[in-house]
Amino acid sequence: MTAAQPAAESMPKVASAHDKILIVDFGSQVTQLIARRVREEGVYSEIVPFQKAEAAFREMKPKAVILSGGPESVHEAGSPRAPQSIFDSGVPVLGICYGQMTMAAQLGGEVEGGHAREFGRADLEVKAPSNLFDSIWSIGEKHPVWMSHGDRITKMPPGFVVAGVSANAPFAVIQDEKRKYYGLMFHPEVVHTPDGAKLIRNFVRKVAGLTGDWTMRAFREEAIEKIRAQVGKGRVICGLSGGVDSAVAAVLIHEAIGDQLTCVFVDHGLLRLDEARTVVDLFRHHYNIPLVHVDASKQFLGELAGVTDPEVKRKTIGRLFIDVFDAEAKKIAEKGQGSADFLAQGTLYPDVIESVSFTGGPSVTIKSHHNVGGLPARMKMKLVEPLRELFKDEVR
Known part of the structure; x- marks a missing residue:
C-alpha cells in the first residue's frame, strides 16, 4: 500500500490464525475509523483500496467484509465496484454509504443520483428487527445518525428489506439477513452516530460470529517470532526519534x-529541552539496549533552512536520516560486528495509509511520512517494521 522502495522489505503479515475483516476502501475520509471500531472488538481488520481488494480477499480469507464510503456516485460510468468474488463467497458484508450503494447496484437493485443531498445529523426510524439492532434499537424508535450522501437507492436488490428510514432516505438501512448482507446509508464509524460503535460490534459479533482474538498480548508474542524469523543472525539498526513508536x-x-x-538516536536539533538526554539515559541505563547518539542538528537544520513546503521537509528529513543510518552501519561493520542489513522503524498503520496516493488507493495522498514515502530508493538496508499493522493506541 506504499510507494515501497525496492530494498525495503516489510515484515510478514499478521498471523493467519486470527479472525480477520477486510475493509474495502472507496476513498472515504473516515475509513480508518471503521478499522479502529473493528479492532476495538478484538478483531484484526485491514484496509485495502478497492483496486486491490480482489487479491487481498483471496490472500486474507477474511470472515467478513466491510465496504467503506466514498466520494463517487454509483450511477456514473466507471465508478468503483466491489469484487464480485466477495458476494459469491458467502461471507457477511456490511456496506456503508457508498458501500451500501454499490452493494445494492451490484446485487440487482437500482441507484439514482440527483436526489436531495443529505449531510449531517438525521433521525433514523427503525422499521424492522435486525441483528445489527439487537439490544440497541427497537421498532418504532428514532435515533440520531450521521448522513453523507447524494445518491439514493430507488429499487432494492432481490431478497432485501428495509430496516430503517430517515426523512430523505427511504432505504437508510437495508438488509438480507439470510445472506448476512447489510447496507447503511449513514456512517456508524463516526462519533456523530452515538450508537454506531455498537452497530459495528453487532456486525462483528452477532452477524459474523467472531469472538475477538486480536489482543496486544498475542500480537507481542507473534511479533517477536516474526522478527526472529525475518532477521535470523543479521544485525539491525533501529532509528530512534524519542517518541513512543520507535521506542516500543x-x-x-x-x-x-x-x-x-x-539503536541510533539522531538528535536533529528539533527536540524539546533535555529530550535527548532523557532518551539516551532511558535506553542505555534502563533498557540496557546498545545505543549510538548522533548529534546531527547542524546537518538537519542547515538543509531545512528556508524550506517551507511540508512535503519537501518530510522527504529531506527521510533522506538525512538514511544518510546517518548508512554511516553508522558502516561504522558497525568496521568494528568487526558485522554489517547491518536491516533498518528498524516505528512505522504505524496510519503512516502507511496516509502515504497512499491515488495510484495505490482511491484517496489522494494525505502526506508522505518520512518513514514511508520519504525513504530514498538507494537505501541498502531492508526494513523491520514490527508496528506497521498497529494504530497509535494499540502501540501505547
Whole structure:
C-alpha cells in the first residue's frame, strides 16, 4: 500500500490464525475509523483500496467484509465496484454509504443520483428487527445518525428489506439477513452516530460470529517470532526519534534478538529541552539496549533552512536520516560486528495509509511520512517494521 522502495522489505503479515475483516476502501475520509471500531472488538481488520481488494480477499480469507464510503456516485460510468468474488463467497458484508450503494447496484437493485443531498445529523426510524439492532434499537424508535450522501437507492436488490428510514432516505438501512448482507446509508464509524460503535460490534459479533482474538498480548508474542524469523543472525539498526513508536519498536526488537540490535538516536536539533538526554539515559541505563547518539542538528537544520513546503521537509528529513543510518552501519561493520542489513522503524498503520496516493488507493495522498514515502530508493538496508499493522493506541 506504499510507494515501497525496492530494498525495503516489510515484515510478514499478521498471523493467519486470527479472525480477520477486510475493509474495502472507496476513498472515504473516515475509513480508518471503521478499522479502529473493528479492532476495538478484538478483531484484526485491514484496509485495502478497492483496486486491490480482489487479491487481498483471496490472500486474507477474511470472515467478513466491510465496504467503506466514498466520494463517487454509483450511477456514473466507471465508478468503483466491489469484487464480485466477495458476494459469491458467502461471507457477511456490511456496506456503508457508498458501500451500501454499490452493494445494492451490484446485487440487482437500482441507484439514482440527483436526489436531495443529505449531510449531517438525521433521525433514523427503525422499521424492522435486525441483528445489527439487537439490544440497541427497537421498532418504532428514532435515533440520531450521521448522513453523507447524494445518491439514493430507488429499487432494492432481490431478497432485501428495509430496516430503517430517515426523512430523505427511504432505504437508510437495508438488509438480507439470510445472506448476512447489510447496507447503511449513514456512517456508524463516526462519533456523530452515538450508537454506531455498537452497530459495528453487532456486525462483528452477532452477524459474523467472531469472538475477538486480536489482543496486544498475542500480537507481542507473534511479533517477536516474526522478527526472529525475518532477521535470523543479521544485525539491525533501529532509528530512534524519542517518541513512543520507535521506542516500543526498539524494545520489542531487543526482546527478540538482543544485542543484534543497535539503536541510533539522531538528535536533529528539533527536540524539546533535555529530550535527548532523557532518551539516551532511558535506553542505555534502563533498557540496557546498545545505543549510538548522533548529534546531527547542524546537518538537519542547515538543509531545512528556508524550506517551507511540508512535503519537501518530510522527504529531506527521510533522506538525512538514511544518510546517518548508512554511516553508522558502516561504522558497525568496521568494528568487526558485522554489517547491518536491516533498518528498524516505528512505522504505524496510519503512516502507511496516509502515504497512499491515488495510484495505490482511491484517496489522494494525505502526506508522505518520512518513514514511508520519504525513504530514498538507494537505501541498502531492508526494513523491520514490527508496528506497521498497529494504530497509535494499540502501540501505547
